[in-house]
Amino acid sequence: MNKTLPKGWVTSKLKHLGQYLNGRAFKPTEWKPEGIPIVRIQNLNNLNAPFNYTDETYEEKYSIENGDLLMAWSASLGVYFWERGYAWLNQHIFKVLYNEKIVTKRFLYYCLLVSIDDFYGKTHGTGMVHITKPIFENHEVSLPPLPEQERIVAKLDKLFAQHEKIKAALNRIPQLLKTFRQQVLTQAVTGKLTAQWREGKDLEKWKTPTLKDVCFNFKYGSSSKSEEVGKVAVLRMGNLQNGRLDLSDLKYSNSKAEIEKYTLLPGDVLFNRTNSPELVGKTSIYKGEIPAIYAGYLIKIENNKSVLNSDYLNFYMNTHRVKVWCNEVKTDGVSQSNINAQKLAGLEIPLPPLEEQQEIVRRVESLFAKADAIEARYLTLKAKIDSLPQSILHKAFKGELVPQLPTDGDAKDLLAEIMALKKISKGGSKTDELPNEIKIKS
Template identity: 45%
Template sequence: MAKKKQIELTIEEKLRNALVPKEEQLYKIPNNWCWTYFKDIFYIENGYAFKKIDYKKEGIPLVRISNIENGIVNINECIYVNKLEKNEEKYVIEKGDLLIALSGATTGKNGVYYLDEIAYLNQRIGNIKIKNKEKVLNEYRNYYIALKNEDILNLAYGGAQPNISPKVIEFISIPLPPIKEQQRIVNRIESLFAKIDRAKELIENTLAQFEQNKMAILHKAFTGELTAKWRKENNIDLSSWKEKTIDELCTSLKYGTSKKSKPEGSVVVLRMGNLQNGEIDWSNLMYTDDKEDIEKYLLKKGDVLFNRTNGSADLIGKTSIYRGEYPAIYAGYLIKLDYGKDIIGEYLNYIMNSNKARAYCNKIKSSGASQFNINAKKIGAFKIPVPTIEEQQEIVNILDKLLAKYNKIKNLEQQLEKIELLKKAILAKAFRGELGTNNPDEESAENLLKEILAEK
């Protein structure tokens, strides 16, 4: 049976279909802008299903999801493939292209390809192409996708390994300004972001210096240098220090509950995210009402918790002391170090957050299923210097005083979080036409959209 001939729409009909109905528009925009759909100004090219046997040590770089990092495409550790013989153009990545992960745990993450050399696009990645680069700027597209990243992720399906179809993305709506206004918006965003990034760099440098100073102080504390004067005044020799393992100092090393916690309940369940900078972070809490667990895992003031599992090698081994602020138990990813009479909890907490402990944890960690792990047996074998109880208390007293001022600096970490929120706020204003850049006398963006739609 012969196929029916597809009726060609007029440009006015195409425009009506491309404009988002007023009742579906997300918010008010300037009068010379227009709301349209993703599919009318962009399209997505899917990657090629390269196989492991195609991987080479040299050739054309192959971009995989792991190469998309922090808003850019990084091919420093990529693999290579030979030149494709058919339909190569579809899978070629060029400078300025915007790539987006279409499946996996990082679905929705995106990054710009800034290199001059071409690369190939692997499967499960989409290349968001602009239909007419003279009508829509790369940077305008990039910033809008960055703003809509969470919305795109919400369109994904598949639970633990979400996937998203390019067909679903097609009906995301986008405000389209005139081309000159697009450029002004991009310039304004980049100017504001540059100032924010300078502030962010200053904060990060301050925090890095703080961490360096803190580690130097802790090193002095656990080599005896910090209390040399105290020992002399008290006629105590450095030979009083003994080296002991965590196993020797602790009566037990207990794993926490394996049961699921919930958003509400009578008792807090501390998780690995609650262990921050040697203290308990009481935000983002989960709870339990399980009487058996509460009886078995209830923490007492002074208990020391060790993070035995993490997706980041740098964060495994984090240790914090519980000070009894709220009734709490602890989750299975944590180990409670039940220390005995030969060591003070605060001393143990400090030394478990030292470079010595970090180096040990890094050495003994094992990896599997994207997680790094340290079991109780391995942490129990960690040897630490142990002075007398009196000198331990003196070390704790000195460290508390020295690090008190630095703890105020740590509040800068909250400023870093605010900076990221500020960037989102700027983007939100930009795509509402609220950055003070719009010229209402410029030609309507509907004419711009017509020109895009008129092209074959």
């Protein structure tokens, strides 16, 4: 933490700003299908997460109401205002009771929010990390006078509201790009994309063969177990993403026989034959990015390149039309769906002359390149927007967000309250409870 404080500010440990009451350790045997909700961490960071309920009555210190300040101190650390009605608080979450003589509730909220990164640096555990209460309570924050706290909060509230609007606008971009790409593919395989290009040309009419009419073979991939390191990559269902190969997570093969049998060539199209119902049918094209073979859950489509362009085939296989077909013909299992090679071979494909296929591919790639450029700018901007709250908070806690006023007074007056707390606690009060002399609010 920055030890150079603005004029009139002081440093305080969190334990002197409030009281932090841990939730109750509810047992699964206490859960009921209805009653009062039990708030767990997932109910804080995911508004769609289902509640557990109870119809029992417990100590009031475990209850929460609208407006209560909560701090999740285990697994996913976070700070929240509760606004979903009366409920019981589960363990691993603090209900924060603040000392109104020293700090406002919303300023304490921002104190905790700006400290999240520091808390993660002090966590314990490997699976479900957590921050211990002594470490949490002894964490130091910067504290301005109360009038300045209120101005900082007002400014932060305004900036964070603007930030949420920007995020909401940005969050629409991925879906807009997805819709745009799908519209391009639809126009590509219905002839609309090249309608003007066709004018005045003496071309053959579009045909509608099945894949078996324009492909040589539909081959299943290797069923051998892949390895962490090796000579040749084994492409699996997870490597097929949005018509392209994602090479960020690879397994390998060292088997000479497997490599010879399943080696991919540039232009080979891979079809994901088995997956969850919404993902079966994913298709991507291999363009020789790295030496590779393919796994058994994939089918390699060996198309006749003299009549069917590989890129055109790949684009068609990623249209909404084919997704609908996959949903209609798939065989559903317990947790996965399947489309075998025989069904795949029977898929009809709108087929223009090869010259027009090539023009379609050129136009689709050009439009997709523009979409990719927009997406790259979006990701860059999103990274900046996502980091903005912490930047704003750090600026606020350096005293740089709002001007200081002579009428603010000095936070040393707050320090006197804090020192009184220390003196009283040394007189016998428990470290996790504030003395009765200090007024606490929830």
